[in-house]
Amino acid sequence: MTRDERLVIGAAVPGALLPVAAAVIAGSAAALIGMPTLWIVVAPAAALLGGVVRMIGGAWIAATLLIIGLVAADPSPWRTATVIAAVHLLQVLGSLMLAIPLRSWIAVRALAPTAVRFVLVQVLCQAVGLLASLLPTRSGLPIAAIAGAAAVLVFTVLAVRMLRSGRARAFSAAGGARGAAGSSAT
Amino acid sequence: MSTPDNARISPRRRSSPSIYLAIVGALGTAVMGVLLARPEVIAVGLPFALWAVHALTTQEGGAVRVDIAKADEDETDRLSDEIAIRSDAEIVEVAITQAERTRHRVFVAGGARLRSRVRPLHSGPLTSVEVAVRGLDADAGSIGAPQPPVAVARTVQPVMRRLPRMPLAPRLTGLHGSHEGSRPGQGGDFRGIHAFVPGDELRRVDWKATARAARRPGELLVRRTNSLSDASAVIVMDTADDLGAVVATWGNPHPARSGVTSLDHARSAARSLAAATIEQGDRVAFHTLALGGRSVRSGGGRRHLARIVAEISASGRAGDDARFRRTPPVPHGSIIYVLSTFFDGAAAEIAMRWRVSGHRVVAVDTLPDLDRSRLTAERSLALDVLLAERQDMLHQLSEAAVETVRWSSGIDGALSALSRTGSPIVQGGARR
Numbered sequence: 142m143t144r145d146e147r148l149v150i151g152a153a154v155p156g157a158l159l160p161v162a163a164a165v166i167a168g169s170a171a172a173l174i175g176m177p178t179l180w181i182v183v184a185p186a187a188a189l190l191g192g193v194v195r196m197i198g199g200a201w202i203a204a205t206l207l208i209i210g211l212v213a214a215d216p217s218p219w220r221t222a223t224v225i226a227a228v229h230l231l232q233v234l235g236s237l238m239l240a241i242p243l244r245s246w247i248a249v250r251a252l253a254p255t256a257v258r259f260v261l262v263q264v265l266c267q268a269v270g271l272l273a274s275l276l277p278t279r280s281g282l283p284i285a286a287i288a289g290a291a292a293v294l295v296f297t298v299l300a301v302r303m304l305r306s307g308r309a310r311a312f313s314a315a316g317g318a319r320g321a322a323g324s325s326a327t
Numbered sequence: 328m329s330t331p332d333n334a335r336i337s338p339r340r341r342s343s344p345s346i347y348l349a350i351v352g353a354l355g356t357a358v359m360g361v362l363l364a365r366p367e368v369i370a371v372g373l374p375f376a377l378w379a380v381h382a383l384t385t386q387e388g389g390a391v392r393v394d395i396a397k398a399d400e401d402e403t404d405r406l407s408d409e410i411a412i413r414s415d416a417e418i419v420e421v422a423i424t425q426a427e428r429t430r431h432r433v434f435v436a437g438g439a440r441l442r443s444r445v446r447p448l449h450s451g452p453l454t455s456v457e458v459a460v461r462g463l464d465a466d467a468g469s470i471g472a473p474q475p476p477v478a479v480a481r482t483v484q485p486v487m488r489r490l491p492r493m494p495l496a497p498r499l500t501g502l503h504g505s506h507e508g509s510r511p512g513q514g515g516d517f518r519g520i521h522a523f524v525p526g527d528e529l530r531r532v533d534w535k536a537t538a539r540a541a542r543r544p545g546e547l548l549v550r551r552t553n554s555l556s557d558a559s560a561v562i563v564m565d566t567a568d569d570l571g572a573v574v575a576t577w578g579n580p581h582p583a584r585s586g587v588t589s590l591d592h593a594r595s596a597a598r599s600l601a602a603a604t605i606e607q608g609d610r611v612a613f614h615t616l617a618l619g620g621r622s623v624r625s626g627g628g629r630r631h632l633a634r635i636v637a638e639i640s641a642s643g644r645a646g647d648d649a650r651f652r653r654t655p656p657v658p659h660g661s662i663i664y665v666l667s668t669f670f671d672g673a674a675a676e677i678a679m680r681w682r683v684s685g686h687r688v689v690a691v692d693t694l695p696d697l698d699r700s701r702l703t704a705e706r707s708l709a710l711d712v713l714l715a716e717r718q719d720m721l722h723q724l725s726e727a728a729v730e731t732v733r734w735s736s737g738i739d740g741a742l743s744a745l746s747r748t749g750s751p752i753v754q755g756g757a758r759r
Contacts, residue, residue, distance in 0.1 A: 145583075146425040149442040150433050201348045208356060212368055221367040229374035232352070233466050236345035236378075240420070240467035245432040247418075248439060254417045255466050258381070266373045273366035 156245040160192020160199070163234040167203035170227035174220045176210040188231065192238055200235025204228040218274040225270045226263060233259060342382065343468045349379035382468030391419055391437075391460040393477045398442065406455045406481055410441040416462025416471060424457040428582045434463070448582050450485035450594045452643040454478050482640040485594035488738070490603040494730075494745040497687045498660025499556035505608035512554020523547035558609045559625055559658040562597045562635075565616045565667035565674040566590065567652075569644040572695040574710055575702055590644060592693040593666040596734045597639045600664050600691075605632045613638055614655035616667075616674060617645035625658055652677060662687040666734075668694045669720045670713065679727045689745065690724050692733045 168185035176184075184203040191199015204227070211224045233255060241247060356372030359365070391414040398407040406426075412419050414437040423431045426445040435441065443456045457478040462471035499508045507515040520536050523546075531549040540548060570577055571585025597613065604611040605627055612625035613635045621638045623631075652673045657663055663686050667674035675690070682688045694717075699707060721731055732741035 145446040145448070146429045147444040148423060148425065148431050148433070149444075150435055150439065153433070156434075198344075198348060201352065204352065208359070208368070208371055211371060212359060212363060212365065216365065216367055218367075221370065224371050225374060228352070228371060229378070232345070232349055232375060232378050235348070236343055236382075236466045236468050239343055239345055240463055240470065241434055242432060245434060248433065248435040250436040250439065251418045251434050253436070258466075262374055262377050266370065266377070269373055270367055270370040273370040276366045 150246065150248050152249040153246040154249060155243075156241045156247060157192070157243045158247075159234050159238045159241060160189050160243070163188035163192070163200050163203065163231055163238065166227055166230050166234070167200075167207065170207050170223050171210060173223045174207070174210050175214060176206075180206055180210060188234075191235065192243060195239055198235065200231040200238060204231040204235075207231075216274060218271055221270045221274050222267055225266050229259065229263060229266065340469055340471050343470055345466075346379050346382045346468050349375045349382070349468075353379060378466070378468070382465035385465045385469045390414065391416065391462050391471070391474055393458050393460055393474070395456060395458065395477060395479050397479075397481075404446055406445050406447060406453070406483075408443045408456045408479055410443060410456065410458055412437065412439045412441070412460065414438075414460075414462050416464055418463040418467065420461050420463055422459045422476075425455070426582070427454050427457075437462075447483040449588060449591050450483045450640065451590060452641055453481050453483055455481045482637070484636060484640045485591065485598045487602055488595065488599045490599050491739055491743045492746040493560075493600070493603050493607060493609075493742060494662060494687070494689060496558035496560060496609070496660055496662040497685070499558055500658075500660070503555060503557060506556050506558055508554045508556030510554045510556075511551050513552060514555040515553030518551045518553050520548050521551055523549050557627070559661040560600070560604045560609055560611045561625070561655075561657045561661045561663045562600055562611065562613045563616060563655060563663060563665050563677075564593050564597050564614070564639070564642060565652075565665070566593075566620065566642055566645040567617065567673070568668050568670060570668060570670075570694065573698045573700070574706075575698075575700065586698060587695050589668045589693045589695060590642075592695055592734045593691075594639050594642065596664075596666050596691050596693060596738075598636055601632060601635045601639070605629070610658075611635065612657070612661075615642050615645070616652040616655075616677065618653050620645065620653065622655060654680070657681065657686060660685065662689065664689045664691055665729075666691045666693050668692070668717070669724075670694075670717055672720060675720050675724055678724060678729050682727055682729050688729045690721070690729050690731045692721065692731060694733075694735070696735050 164185035167188045168181060171181040171184045184206045187197075187199045187202040187206070189199065191197055191202065207224050207227055211220060214220060237255075352375035353372040356375065357369050360367075360369030360372070391412060394411040394413070396409045396411070398409040410421075410423075412421065412435060416437050418434050419437055419439070421431075421433050421435060421441070423433070423441075423443065425431070425443055426447060429445075433441070445455055447453050447455075457476050459473060459476040461473045463469070464471070495506065499506050511518055520533060520540070523532065527549045531551070532547050533550045536548045536550070537546070569580065569588050569590040571580060571588045573584060573586045576585040601611050601613065608627070610625045610627045611631075613621070613623040615621045621642055623635050623638050626634075654677055663678070663681050665674055665678040665681075665688060667690070669675050669690065669692060678688050678690055697710075699710065702710065724731055730745055732738060732745070
């Protein structure tokens with residue numbers, strides 16, 4: 142915005158913050174779960190590069206590396222929790238990065254629904270992750286796998302119903318507000 | 328200004344590739360977890376699965392309504408617009424072009440209000456803000472169709488220069504005005520002593536002259552004065568070209584880099600001439616030469632001046648068919664100001680035609696002082712050829728007794744000189 146033109150949108154952050162945040166999250170998570178140094182560098186670099194070259198899907202590359210890091214290490218509840226939070230954040234940031242250019246600005250208020258939804262999903266997923274960590278692993282491979290898959294299915298169906306009803310309520314409230322406001326004078 | 332109703336319907340939404348990546352992530356972690364007997368790996372895929380399901384089941388909420396209203400502005404040289412975004416979408420992508428020169432992309436919430444402030448660099452019509460929007464839902468996993476842009480057109484009044492005494496039209500008309508006419512009437516200077524005839528007012532009887540010079544008893548002598556008349560001026564603006572001071576921008580005009588343009592000068596000249604003409608009690612009309620161009624009929628007074636200034640401010644560069652000019656009707660015996668760069672012969676030809684018809688024609692050259700920086704040798708040579716042709720055109724105008732003044736420098740002195748010399752073919756006793 143130059144001196145001759147000014148655009149006021151309220152509190153806002155630059156679009157370039159998204160790949161930076163993705164890189165920070167990928168790097169921090171890689172370090173926390175104890176990945177080798179090379180991957181601690183590669184994961185954030187991929188996330189950062191994904192902000193510049195959107196076609197490569199850098200955030201998903203970083204998420205894949207984190208999952209590989211989780212698989213390669215011994216099972217651990219805190220490691221699972223870290224990866225669940227990180228891959229979810231990378232999914233959200235990656236999706237936003239595909240639509241939001243680096244040189245644009247994002248109003249902080251516009252990110253509020255994303256943040257609320259992230260917290261709700263994380264509460265659910267972290268609980269599932271904790272339960273999954275308590276299940277026996279190598280001794281009973283088919284049972285654990287089937288239990289895990291069933292858990293994913295059940296929670297997915299439940300979550301869809303929950304989100305759909307919540308969304309319907311939100312839309313009905315917004316529609317009512319809009320109807321009350323009517324058309325504005327120009 | 329708001330989005331048209333038919334534009335509110337968002338016909339097509341599309342899914343982002345991130346949905347497919349999330350599905351792949353969920354399936355991949357599930358398969359990996361099953362194969363490795365690691366339930367926690369399956370749980371890692373749960374956020375992917377939930378995210379994808381949410382994005383796929385998101386209902387249409389992307390129709391966006393945009394309302395733009397003029398906002399109050401403290402600074403007089405700024406244009407301010409209030410942009411209201413109304414949508415059920417979580418995020419609305421807004422592409423804004425300010426003052427036809429600066430583009431922004433911002434992402435705001437569905438009920439956001441934005442404020443745009445711009446400082447116009449040129450007079451005339453201006454699209455102060457143009458807004459195109461689309462809705463995004465589910466963390467931009469669901470993308471709405473782009474809506475038609477909404478624009479707000481404003482007009483910027485040109486700068487007015489206070490001009491000295493104006494040149495006079497060759498023929499005065501009417502019995503009201505500020506110029507002394509040649510016909511007997513009221514308000515003017517002493518014209519002579521005449522014998523009283525029916526129709527003379529008794530208060531005009533000059534008793535001293537009657538006592539001194541009456542030749543027979545009962546004869547009365549009256550004082551007669553000249554009438555006051557007004558003149559007609561016509562301002563004709565050629566809108567075919569809008570050439571900036573920076574010659575390097577002529578092929579690719581840019582509002583911020585072009586410097587002052589010929590139409591800026593033309594609008595400023597038209598407003599200043601109209602104001603000065605009406606200030607001295609004359610009538611003025613305004614026309615643009617483009618086909619279907621703007622016209623304001625001859626008139627006087629402050630309200631008429633306001634009408635003319637509004638039309639001048641709204642006059643922009645004509646379209647692609649600008650090379651074809653019309654010849655507007657002008658009152659007989661008017662003084663006509665032709666405002667043009669005189670690069671092509673159309674305006675000069677019309678000026679000479681009016682001159683031959685007996686009008687007094689003043690050609691106002693609106694080409695700004697040129698900045699020849701960043702010109703290649705070839706373009707500089709081409710400019711020299713153009714300027715030589717233009718000089719030839721101005722010379723032909725001078726030979727046809729069309730008076731020529733340059734707006735950018737010394738206009739005050741030039742107009743004063745014209746007002747002193749009077750018209751080359753003053754008809755019928757027009758006096759100052």
